[in-house]
Amino acid sequence: MMQINGGCHCGEIEFEAEVDENKVIVCHCLDCQKLSGTAFRSVVVSEPDGVKFTKGQVKEYIKIAESGNQRAQGFCANCGSALYATSVEPLNRVYGIRAGCIEQRNLLTPKNQIWCRSAVPWLKDIADIPMYDTIPMK
Ligand SMILES: [Zn+2]
Numbered sequence: 192m193m194q195i196n197g198g199c200h201c202g203e204i205e206f207e208a209e210v211d212e213n214k215v216i217v218c219h220c221l222d223c224q225k226l227s228g229t230a231f232r233s234v235v236v237s238e239p240d241g242v243k244f245t246k247g248q249v250k251e252y253i254k255i256a257e258s259g260n261q262r263a264q265g266f267c268a269n270c271g272s273a274l275y276a277t278s279v280e281p282l283n284r285v286y287g288i289r290a291g292c293i294e295q296r297n298l299l300t301p302k303n304q305i306w307c308r309s310a311v312p313w314l315k316d317i318a319d320i321p322m323y324d325t326i327p328m329k
């Protein structure tokens with residue numbers, strides 16, 4: 192287990208959590224693409240009720256999947272940062288914390304990728320796309 196902390200972009204929301212560094216996944220599902228606004232999302236899973244919110248008030252959007260399953264998507268209402276997904280029920284919540292809002296994100300290496308059938312087709316070739324340390328000068 193690993194102790195992590197994180198927060199949203201504007202600083203209104205902060206949290207601490209205990210996570211299993213072996214439960215880091217990349218999700219390529221269409222909902223993650225749309226909710227994140229990008230190609231995929233990396234997530235680490237918390238222990239039941241393993242997240243402590245130390246600052247601010249998280250807003251939740253209830254997503255309804257094709258299956259009818261409901262998932263609460265936590266985000267900052269001020270800056271829009273995506274923070275987690277969890278069960279709609281308030282007890283024994285297991286959080287899928289969005290790795291990008293965790294300070295220790297560079298230590299959270301994904302162990303599995305899911306919903307690969309909807310992964311963007313260019314991803315497997317990403318190492319061949321030109322790379323710059325910052326925005327290149329024109
Ligand atoms: Zn914020």
Ligand SMILES: [Zn+2]
Pocket residue numbers: 218219220221222223224306
């Ligand atoms: Zn997903």
